[in-house]
Amino acid sequence: MDAQSEGKDTKDKMNSEDFYTNAISYWEGIPATVDGVMGGFANLSTNDVTGSKKFLSSFITGPEASVATNRALDCGAGIGRVSKRLLLPLFKEVDLEEQNPSFLERAKEYLGESGRRVGQFFPTGLQEFAPIKGHYDVIWCQWVLSHLRDADLILFLKRCCQGLVPHSGIIVVKENIARDEDEFDDNDSSVTRSMEAFLRIFSESNLVILKQELQPRWPENMFEVALFALKPKTT
Numbered sequence: 001m002d003a004q005s006e007g008k009d010t011k012d013k014m015n016s017e018d019f020y021t022n023a024i025s026y027w028e029g030i031p032a033t034v035d036g037v038m039g040g041f042a043n044l045s046t047n048d049v050t051g052s053k054k055f056l057s058s059f060i061t062g063p064e065a066s067v068a069t070n071r072a073l074d075c076g077a078g079i080g081r082v083s084k085r086l087l088l089p090l091f092k093e094v095d096l097e098e099q100n101p102s103f104l105e106r107a108k109e110y111l112g113e114s115g116r117r118v119g120q121f122f123p124t125g126l127q128e129f130a131p132i133k134g135h136y137d138v139i140w141c142q143w144v145l146s147h148l149r150d151a152d153l154i155l156f157l158k159r160c161c162q163g164l165v166p167h168s169g170i171i172v173v174k175e176n177i178a179r180d181e182d183e184f185d186d187n188d189s190s191v192t193r194s195m196e197a198f199l200r201i202f203s204e205s206n207l208v209i210l211k212q213e214l215q216p217r218w219p220e221n222m223f224e225v226a227l228f229a230l231k232p233k234t235t
């Protein structure tokens with residue numbers, strides 16, 4: 001297949017009626033474990049969290065800190081891996097959004113004592129979810145945005161802007177990046193986007209990139225993982 005028809009094929013699959021239902025079925029069959037939510041790469045979890053901590057630290061600690069640590073939202077939270085190891089140690093309260101209810105049930109045990117500081121669990125798909133308005137210092141979206149169609153992702157990011165504490169809140173996106181064209185994965189019904197696609201989507205969502213970097217020390221035979229800190233464009 002040539003590159004043009006591959007691109008069209010990806011768009012057709014993303015727009016197909018069963019794009020969302022296929023992802024629900026896929027995740028229903030995955031064990032509620034760190035290995036499950038990391039696609040069999042639980043061994044990379046510590047490296048991932050270390051990279052995220054470093055990325056976030058310049059926003060929340062030190063003289064240049066501009067973002068408060070009252071409330072964070074973990075989107076596509078899975079069993080709460082990111083909440084447990086990154087967000088709950090840094091924020092007073094964390095909410096979890098996740099489509100698969102059995103992952104959220106598991107999160108309630110997995111988070112242990114720190115789970116007492118969870119505000120709310122939202123068992124819904126991001127394509128239908130609106131964060132509480134003006135509420136969050138950080139909205140964290142990791143390894144889940146590949147499950148949204150472009151148009152739904154743009155609308156979701158715009159709703160996230162409404163969910164941020166005005167003037168200081170940020171959205172962090174941490175996602176796999178395709179080297180060339182967007183790549184559709186029939187297995188879990190997701191699309192891995194190119195850097196170009198993300199930049200276009202952020203721009204169409206009226207977001208400005210405050211900081212951008214690649215996850216360090218990541219295996220070369222895997223997709224690169226990019227981190228973006230974003231804030232709403234002011235007019």
Ligand SMILES: C[S@@+](CC[C@H](N)C(=O)[O-])C[C@H]1O[C@@H](n2cnc3c(N)ncnc32)[C@H](O)[C@@H]1O
Nearest residue numbers: 027076077078081099100125126142143144147
């Ligand atoms: C690769 S796992 C990542 C989980 C977590 N972010 C982490 O890094 O540990 C992807 C998660 O996205 C969830 N998910 C898939 N489609 C979703 C959607 N449309 N809305 C919300 N969550 C979704 C899955 O159920 C799964 O828990």
